[in-house]
Amino acid sequence: MFSLLQEAATHAVEHSEGEIVGHDAAHGTDAAAYGADAAGHAEAAGLPQLDLTTFGNQIFWLVVTLVVLYLVLSRVALPRIAAVLSDRQGAITGDLMAAEEFKQKARAAEAAYDKALADARTEAQSIVAQNRAEIQAELDAAIAKADAEIAARTAEAEGRLREIRASSDVSAREVAREVTAQLVASFGGNADAASVDAAVDARMKGAVQ
Amino acid sequence: MATEATGGGLEFHPMDQFVVKPLFGGTDVHWWTPTNVTLWLALTALASIALLVLGTRGRAVVPNRAQSVAEMAYGLVHKMIEDIAGKDGLQYFPYVLTLFMFICFGNMLGLVPTAFTVTSHIAVTGVLAMAVFIGVTVIGFVKNGSHFLELFWIKSAPLAVRPILAVIEVISYFVRPLSLSIRLAGNMIAGHAVIKVFAGFAAIAAVAPVAILAVVGMYAFEVLVAFVQAYVFTILTCVYLKDALHPSH
Numbered sequence: 001m002f003s004l005l006q007e008a009a010t011h012a013v014e015h016s017e018g019e020i021v022g023h024d025a026a027h028g029t030d031a032a033a034y035g036a037d038a039a040g041h042a043e044a045a046g047l048p049q050l051d052l053t054t055f056g057n058q059i060f061w062l063v064v065t066l067v068v069l070y071l072v073l074s075r076v077a078l079p080r081i082a083a084v085l086s087d088r089q090g091a092i093t094g095d096l097m098a099a100e101e102f103k104q105k106a107r108a109a110e111a112a113y114d115k116a117l118a119d120a121r122t123e124a125q126s127i128v129a130q131n132r133a134e135i136q137a138e139l140d141a142a143i144a145k146a147d148a149e150i151a152a153r154t155a156e157a158e159g160r161l162r163e164i165r166a167s168s169d170v171s172a173r174e175v176a177r178e179v180t181a182q183l184v185a186s187f188g189g190n191a192d193a194a195s196v197d198a199a200v201d202a203r204m205k206g207a208v209q
Numbered sequence: 210m211a212t213e214a215t216g217g218g219l220e221f222h223p224m225d226q227f228v229v230k231p232l233f234g235g236t237d238v239h240w241w242t243p244t245n246v247t248l249w250l251a252l253t254a255l256a257s258i259a260l261l262v263l264g265t266r267g268r269a270v271v272p273n274r275a276q277s278v279a280e281m282a283y284g285l286v287h288k289m290i291e292d293i294a295g296k297d298g299l300q301y302f303p304y305v306l307t308l309f310m311f312i313c314f315g316n317m318l319g320l321v322p323t324a325f326t327v328t329s330h331i332a333v334t335g336v337l338a339m340a341v342f343i344g345v346t347v348i349g350f351v352k353n354g355s356h357f358l359e360l361f362w363i364k365s366a367p368l369a370v371r372p373i374l375a376v377i378e379v380i381s382y383f384v385r386p387l388s389l390s391i392r393l394a395g396n397m398i399a400g401h402a403v404i405k406v407f408a409g410f411a412a413i414a415a416v417a418p419v420a421i422l423a424v425v426g427m428y429a430f431e432v433l434v435a436f437v438q439a440y441v442f443t444i445l446t447c448v449y450l451k452d453a454l455h456p457s458h
Contacts, residue, residue, distance in 0.1 A: 046224065047224060047227070047398075048224060048225075048227040048228045048229060048330075049227060049329065049330050049331045049332075049394065049398065050331070051229070053238060054229040054238050054244075054246075054332070055332040056239075056240035057229065057238050057239065057240050057241075057242055057244055057246065057247075058229065058244075058246050058327075058330055058332040058333055059240075059332055059333075059336050060240045060241065061244070061246055061247045061250050062246075062250060062327075062332075062333050062336050062337075063336070064250075065250040065251065065253065065254045065311070066307065066311065066340075068254055069254045069257055069258070069307050069310070069311060070303065070304060070307045072254075072258050072262060073257070073258075073261060073303055073306060073307050073310070074303035074304075074307075076262050077258070077261035077262045077265065077279075078261075078283070078302070078303055078306065080262075080265050080268065081261070081265055081279060081280060081283045082283075083268070084265060084268050084269070084270070084272075084276075084280070085280065085283075085284075087268075087270055088270050091270055
């Protein structure tokens with residue numbers, strides 16, 4: 001795949017393989033520190049990345065690392081995180097459903113309350129109407145009774161009045177007759193009872209009744 | 210390093226930080242030798258594991274800080290695959306997340322002073338890119354058979370242009386691992402080398418303040434680059450995965 005890189009690196013490897021024995025000696029003291037550091041590396045290529053001699057080492061350890069990481073993640077970490085996430089999702093869904101249920105319950109309770117209130121109001125109204133009707137009936141009965149009593153008393157009073165008037169009429173006639181007879185007698189006349197009665201009756205016609 | 214060894218004067222060895230050395234003395238680097246690459250690869254893996262495994266050990270419904278970050282990384286990559294490659298891309302999620310975590314932590318740990326940046330080596334990024342390239346190609350042929358080749362035969366173009374486009378498409382397809390690996394390694398090499406060069410200028414008293422400010426500025430920029438490059442590598446992996454899963458689109 002990296003034909004360019006490989007070419008450069010192969011060149012570098014050949015170069016370093018040729019020089020590796022006399023490496024330290026061939027270089028000046030100035031480069032000794034760096035040379036020791038980078039011993040066995042492709043100095044010609046410059047980049048440590050292109051040193052093919054380390055590729056096997058890097059690839060081997062990389063594969064080991066990736067396999068270990070993959071196994072740990074796929075066996076331990078991912079199932080655990082997936083379980084936590086689905087638990088959380090479940091908890092959230094459950095809570096939402098419970099909240100919805102409570103809301104429904106609250107709504108039902110409110111409806112029941114409203115219904116009870118309306119029922120109570122209707123009942124109260126019917127009771128009031130019933131009571132009013134009863135009271136009205138009692139009142140009517142009482143009024144009728146009172147009326148009847150009043151009428152009876154009036155009639156009685158009228159009867160008595162008539163009686164009194166009649167009796168007063170008769171007694172006035174008698175008094176008038178006696179007074180007339182005595183007056184005639186005292187004036188020296190001699191009046192018979194029949195003519196006195198006729199005179200009194202004729203005189204009293206207009207006064208009584 | 211060598212700049213200090215010679216003492217004073219202007220000596221730049223900005224590439225010394227990339228030299229692969231055995232950890233326990235000696236000069237020979239065999240394939241099995243524990244080197245500074247081994248050390249920083251291990252630290253990269255450990256940092257990823259620390260975040261994603263130790264960070265989530267509370268399994269809290271209300272996460273703490275470490276768990277939030279771990280979930281963010283998980284969500285970022287998960288959403289990326291789902292958005293770009295579709296639902297059927299999610300079966301490759303563990304590997305894509307491994308890639309993202311490895312590159313992100315490799316880049317970030319490389320910014321620790323005196324650290325070795327594993328992602329600055331073409332051998333490392335090349336293997337990562339080739340793994341994506343070969344993996345995606347194999348997935349493409351396994352999932353779609355010969356229909357995978359329709360990726361290069363663009364049906365929406367006029368028939369006369371299609372052969373030319375096919376050549377261009379094939380070339381661009383094979384350039385993918387090269388661009389993936391060189392983009393990442395190149396960014397890392399350049400940023401770290403520039404920081405080293407500015408740091409070298411700090412040896413001269415007259416320009417030291419400017420040099421130190423420049424190092425600080427570059428460092429902040431490199432932190433951004435470290436994340437962006439991990440993101441870019443991952444998102445391109447998702448795009449290639451989409452091509453492998455749905456080549457005719």
